Amino acid sequence: MRHTDVAREEIAELLGDLFAGFESRDWNRLAQLVGEKVHLDHTSLGAPAAEELTGAELVARWRRGLHERKKNFHLLSHPRIKVDGGHAEVAVNCYACNILDAGLGGGVWECWGRHDIAWHHTEKGWKATSFVFTKAHTRGDDRIHTHTLD
Structure with a gap:
């Protein structure tokens, strides 16, 4: 097997780990998957601008937004x-x-x-070093997506 095929398999596995980490709230695993510096662009979801964050800042943001009272x-x-x-x-x-x-009011996004x-x-x-999301469609209450407990 060629080196690029092995790398593709590794990344496919890590991609699954990343999104499983969101659902299981495995913040330690997520911290292992991101780089020291990370580019984040969620402007299509209403963020005012793309940002440069540390990996720790990004995981803290995910932890805050995907809190235990939000499935x-x-x-x-x-x-x-x-x-x-x-x-x-x-x-x-x-x-x-x-x-x-x-x-907390319920609802779905x-x-x-x-x-x-x-x-x-x-x-x-x-390590994941850049996350750009391009929205195609949303439905429901946008406040649920941005809800935090603080």
């Missing part, structure tokens, strides 16, 4: 993984659903779109 689910399809040496680009379609606890995730190979393995 979340992600379904990925048709991942396209391109590897060029120690750099990889993943484009994957995604469906996401957030459901807020009834004690759904989103369809595409994640473009860049990965770089480091001495500690592959």
Whole structure:
């Protein structure tokens, strides 16, 4: 098997780990999967601008937004993984659903779109270094998606 085929398999596995980490709220695993510096662009979801964050800041943001009183689910399809040496680009379609606890007002938010995730190979393995989400469609209450407990 060629080196790029092995890298593609590793990244496919890590992509699954990343989204499983959101649902299981495995913040330690998520921290292992992201780089020290991370580019985040969620402008298609209403963020004012793309940002440069530390990996720790990004995981803290995920932890705050995917709190224990908000159920979340992600379904990925048709991942396209391109590897060029120690750099990889993943484009994957995604469906996401957030459901807020009834004690916080309840409600559902759904989103369809595409994640473009860049990965770089480091001495500690592959790390995700860029997350760009392009929304195709949302349905429901946007406040559920942005809800935090603070």
